[in-house]
Amino acid sequence: MSTPIISIKNLHAEVEGHKILKGFNLDIYPGEIHAIMGPNGTGKSTLAAVIAGKDEYEVTEGEVIFNGKNILELDPNERAAEGVFLAFQYPIEIPGVSNTNFMKAAVNNIREYHGKDPLKAKDFLKLMKEKQELVELKGRLANRSVNEGFSGGEKKRNEIFQMAMLDPKFAILDETDSGLDIDALKIVANGVNQLHTKENSFLIITHYQRLLDHIIPDFVHVMYDGKIVKTGNKDLALELEEKGYDWLK
Amino acid sequence: MSVIAPIKNKKFMDAILANSEFVSGFDQLRSKGNKGLESTPFPTLRHEYWKYTKVSGLLNKEFTINKIVNPVISEETLAMMGDNPRLIFVNGFLNLDLSILPTESGISVTGLSDLSENDLAKFPVDWENEQEAFTLLNEASFTDGIHVSVAKNTKIEAPLFIVHIQNGDKTGSANRNYFELATGSEATFITVFEGDQEISFSNQFSSYLVADNAVLNAFDYHQNGDLSNLVSVAIAHQYANSHINLGSYIFGGKMLRKNIYVSVLGTNCETTINGAYILNDKQTADFRVIVDHKAAHCNSNQTFKGVMSDKASGVFNGKIYVRKDSQLINAFQTNRNILLSDDANAYSRPQLEIYADDVKCSHGSTIGQLDEDALFYMMARGIRRLEAEKMLVSAFVADAIANVNYEPFQEVIMESIASKSAKF
Ligand SMILES: Nc1ncnc2c1ncn2[C@@H]1O[C@H](COP(=O)(O)OP(=O)(O)OP(=O)(O)O)[C@@H](O)[C@H]1O
Numbered sequence: 001m002s003t004p005i006i007s008i009k010n011l012h013a014e015v016e017g018h019k020i021l022k023g024f025n026l027d028i029y030p031g032e033i034h035a036i037m038g039p040n041g042t043g044k045s046t047l048a049a050v051i052a053g054k055d056e057y058e059v060t061e062g063e064v065i066f067n068g069k070n071i072l073e074l075d076p077n078e079r080a081a082e083g084v085f086l087a088f089q090y091p092i093e094i095p096g097v098s099n100t101n102f103m104k105a106a107v108n109n110i111r112e113y114h115g116k117d118p119l120k121a122k123d124f125l126k127l128m129k130e131k132q133e134l135v136e137l138k139g140r141l142a143n144r145s146v147n148e149g150f151s152g153g154e155k156k157r158n159e160i161f162q163m164a165m166l167d168p169k170f171a172i173l174d175e176t177d178s179g180l181d182i183d184a185l186k187i188v189a190n191g192v193n194q195l196h197t198k199e200n201s202f203l204i205i206t207h208y209q210r211l212l213d214h215i216i217p218d219f220v221h222v223m224y225d226g227k228i229v230k231t232g233n234k235d236l237a238l239e240l241e242e243k244g245y246d247w248l249k
Numbered sequence: 250m251s252v253i254a255p256i257k258n259k260k261f262m263d264a265i266l267a268n269s270e271f272v273s274g275f276d277q278l279r280s281k282g283n284k285g286l287e288s289t290p291f292p293t294l295r296h297e298y299w300k301y302t303k304v305s306g307l308l309n310k311e312f313t314i315n316k317i318v319n320p321v322i323s324e325e326t327l328a329m330m331g332d333n334p335r336l337i338f339v340n341g342f343l344n345l346d347l348s349i350l351p352t353e354s355g356i357s358v359t360g361l362s363d364l365s366e367n368d369l370a371k372f373p374v375d376w377e378n379e380q381e382a383f384t385l386l387n388e389a390s391f392t393d394g395i396h397v398s399v400a401k402n403t404k405i406e407a408p409l410f411i412v413h414i415q416n417g418d419k420t421g422s423a424n425r426n427y428f429e430l431a432t433g434s435e436a437t438f439i440t441v442f443e444g445d446q447e448i449s450f451s452n453q454f455s456s457y458l459v460a461d462n463a464v465l466n467a468f469d470y471h472q473n474g475d476l477s478n479l480v481s482v483a484i485a486h487q488y489a490n491s492h493i494n495l496g497s498y499i500f501g502g503k504m505l506r507k508n509i510y511v512s513v514l515g516t517n518c519e520t521t522i523n524g525a526y527i528l529n530d531k532q533t534a535d536f537r538v539i540v541d542h543k544a545a546h547c548n549s550n551q552t553f554k555g556v557m558s559d560k561a562s563g564v565f566n567g568k569i570y571v572r573k574d575s576q577l578i579n580a581f582q583t584n585r586n587i588l589l590s591d592d593a594n595a596y597s598r599p600q601l602e603i604y605a606d607d608v609k610c611s612h613g614s615t616i617g618q619l620d621e622d623a624l625f626y627m628m629a630r631g632i633r634r635l636e637a638e639k640m641l642v643s644a645f646v647a648d649a650i651a652n653v654n655y656e657p658f659q660e661v662i663m664e665s666i667a668s669k670s671a672k673f
């Protein structure tokens with residue numbers, strides 16, 4: 001068996017003294033899609049933020065090995081450059097920074113991290129165009145400030161667009177499906193499926209099994225009170241939709 | 250027998266006044282300045298409009314005003330100026346060898362040595378008789394200056410650059426420049442300050458007369474040397490249907506104090522006054538900005554943005570007056586600041602004084618930090634922290650430079666914002 005792309009071991013994390021992650025374990029192998037479901041406030045977004053490197057969260061125990069490296073020691077931008085991507089549950093608005101400049105900085109900073117020259121303007125614009133088509137954003141958001149005044153659905157599609165631009169090895173989608181209409185949901189799912197290869201893996205955080213009709217997970221985990229309490233296949237999502245979470249608590 | 254109290258800061262004044270190479274023929278102005286200094290002390294922190302900027306260190310030094318030759322103009326400034334006309338002042342003396350006079354018809358530049366006091370009598374010299382000691386000292390000690398006049402109904406296309414270069418240890422400079430825009434005329438002036446890394450003191454005065462339907466664009470770009478001090482007064486009178494568009498952009502200099510007074514004297518005027526100061530180390534930028542609406546039916550807008558790191562401090566004292574019969578005024582004023590370190594300071598006091606009833610005025614100020622959520626979001630996309638900060642600072646400052654109408658200059662400002670933020 002190959003080695004996991006990401007291995008989360010006995011992860012404990014807290015914020016301002018509140019213990020949120022309480023011994024979280026998960027291995028994800030290249031090419032796998034995992035889904036995490038669970039009640040509000042159980043720590044799903046916290047897990048995502050800890051992996052991405054938000055420093056408000058203090059890791060008190062455990063480790064996260066990504067591609068053989070302990071990424072808890074890296075800055076968020078280094079984690080991104082190593083191939084970690086987080087599609088935010090609540091994407092941030094950045095007034096005054098255009099989507100184009102934002103992505104140019106992201107792409108070129110990551111290239112720099114790997115010792116590569118910046119992309120030529122022409123090649124960058126070509127890449128932008130190609131990836132915008134993937135999420136059907138069609139360039140109309142390029143000159144606007146990052147997420148500023150975007151509709152909820154546009155913000156989520158913009159996250160998938162950014163993911164496509166950066167082509168990560170491992171992406172966490174934190175409730176990317178929340179607030180999407182049926183068409184947008186299909187666009188997002190289609191984007192993920194097109195990016196999905198034998199090498200790269202996804203962790204999909206969701207409350208609804210409908211996304212999992214379009215993105216078929218290899219595993220579904222239930223998270224409760226800071227750790228995984230049950231793991232199954234995609235049928236578990238259907239069961240949860242029917243029964244709720246009480247039987248697992 | 251009475252004891253004569255020693256005049257404070259006498260050595261400071263004597264050193265500056267010792268220079269004998271100043272332009273002659275302005276005796277009334279000089280004696281007004283000298284006389285005023287007898288009864289007007291230099292400001293201390295007790296002075297209402299000098300609460301946050303200490304000048305005692307400056308006043309303990311002796312600066313002398315000396316002519317020098319062969320100064321260096323920075324590559325950046327040369328590139329920005331291109332082929333445009335320029336007036337180069339070196340330690341406060343106009344250097345005609347380095348200057349390129351405007352050739353477009355409708356604009357003329359005259360050195361003060363070719364003018365008399367009477368020629369300048371029409372220009373405003375103060376606002377409501379507000380006279381600070383530094384301004385009086387300027388009147389007493391100025392060495393040189395220019396009078397620029399733009400003819401009726403002419404639009405001057407090329408910006409006129411005015412470059413002040415300050416070189417030499419404990420050197421001073423003092424100038425008075427006068428700008429006259431006749432009815433229906435338009436011109437752009439870009440004043441650049443730069444110099445070496447020695448301790449210096451520059452004392453500047455500019456007066457603007459903007460006639461009916463005229464458009465004035467005047468921007469100051471400060472890349473003063475790290476140990477330089479500057480006090481300046483800009484005073485403008487504008488008449489009906491005219492536009493005044495001012496900008497002050499501060500990157501270099503140890504202590505800069507800028508008083509800007511605009512009196513709006515005719516109806517249907519537009520007034521924009523913007524400023525941005527990106528400071529680190531122990532830099533201080535201190536603005537006192539007055540917009541005095543003395544006529545009805547006008548709009549004014551002020552946007553000042555400060556970004557301070559290390560032990561830098563940014564001060565904004567702004568006041569909008571709307572006089573009794575000045576109805577239908579829209580006047581806005583914002584000062585927003587970002588502090589990047591615990592020791593950095595921002596002091597902000599925007600004020601309104603309104604005596605008319607049919608007006609729309611607002612003012613506001615904020616002091617905050619860079620948005621940590623935005624920084625994390627950017628870093629989560631692979632952007633280095635420094636780069637992310639630079640992008641956020643540029644975005645924050647952007648609306649304070651949006652009024653710059655000469656693109657190469659706007660680009661230089663943006664580059665300066667980026668390169669200054671890289672020093673944080
Ligand atoms: N910065 C913070 N300060 C204080 N409490 C926090 C902070 N971040 C998260 N929490 C708390 O940690 C718990 C877990 O939050 P988290 O956002 O990870 O939940 P979640 O599983 O993503 O929930 P949802 O399904 O509603 O998105 C919640 O009780 C939340 O209030």
Ligand SMILES: [Mg+2]
Pocket residue numbers: 044045046089174175
């Ligand atoms: Mg969440």
